[in-house]
Amino acid sequence: MAKAIYPGSFDPVTKGHLDIIIRSSKIMEHLTVAVLENPRKVATFDIKKRVEMLKLVTEPYPNVDVDYYEGLLIDYAQQRKVDIIIKGLRAISDFEFEFQMALVNQKLRPEIETLFMMTNSKYSYLSSSIVKEIAALKGDIRSLVPTEVYEIILDRFS
Ligand code: ADP
Numbered sequence: 001m002a003k004a005i006y007p008g009s010f011d012p013v014t015k016g017h018l019d020i021i022i023r024s025s026k027i028m029e030h031l032t033v034a035v036l037e038n039p040r041k042v043a044t045f046d047i048k049k050r051v052e053m054l055k056l057v058t059e060p061y062p063n064v065d066v067d068y069y070e071g072l073l074i075d076y077a078q079q080r081k082v083d084i085i086i087k088g089l090r091a092i093s094d095f096e097f098e099f100q101m102a103l104v105n106q107k108l109r110p111e112i113e114t115l116f117m118m119t120n121s122k123y124s125y126l127s128s129s130i131v132k133e134i135a136a137l138k139g140d141i142r143s144l145v146p147t148e149v150y151e152i153i154l155d156r157f158s
Helices: 015-027 047-058 073-079 092-108 128-136 147-156
Strands: 003-008 030-037 064-070 084-089 113-118
Touching (some): 003 015, 003 073, 015 084, 030 073, 047 064, 047 147, 084 092, 092 113
């Protein structure tokens, strides 16, 4: 079995992310959920909070850990000595960008594979930005985010 990373912004983690984490942790020896620190993007939750939320939701899974990184994903992947990068695919709209990224990463480090995992149909509409939009308009996000982080997200928008 291989070691993998699952990178993303996770701003905040949603049930769609958690579904990918659970399914990929079952087929990987070890999975690191890697939060991207992007100085060019303004995040709603700071990196510490995003890591904290992910740690709460991944606690039941012993072969999953959470980390953060700045800079090139492929360099981080090599530094962590992983074989596989996991990406989730929701719709055709995700595909074009992810396809380009996977090919660039293949060029930079051919020994690291990108694997795409299809979204669970229950969550194909779900993204962090949708969660934030609904929360900002005081809508109910209970069915969209893991229970462990519901209050934390609500607090941020209160
Ligand atoms: P977003 O802000 O769009 O939710 P992230 O950068 O946090 O995106 O996502 C990290 C990874 O998780 C990406 O590979 C993305 O395609 C995947 N992902 C996000 N939401 C879902 C979902 N509902 N189902 C499957 N994969 C998802």
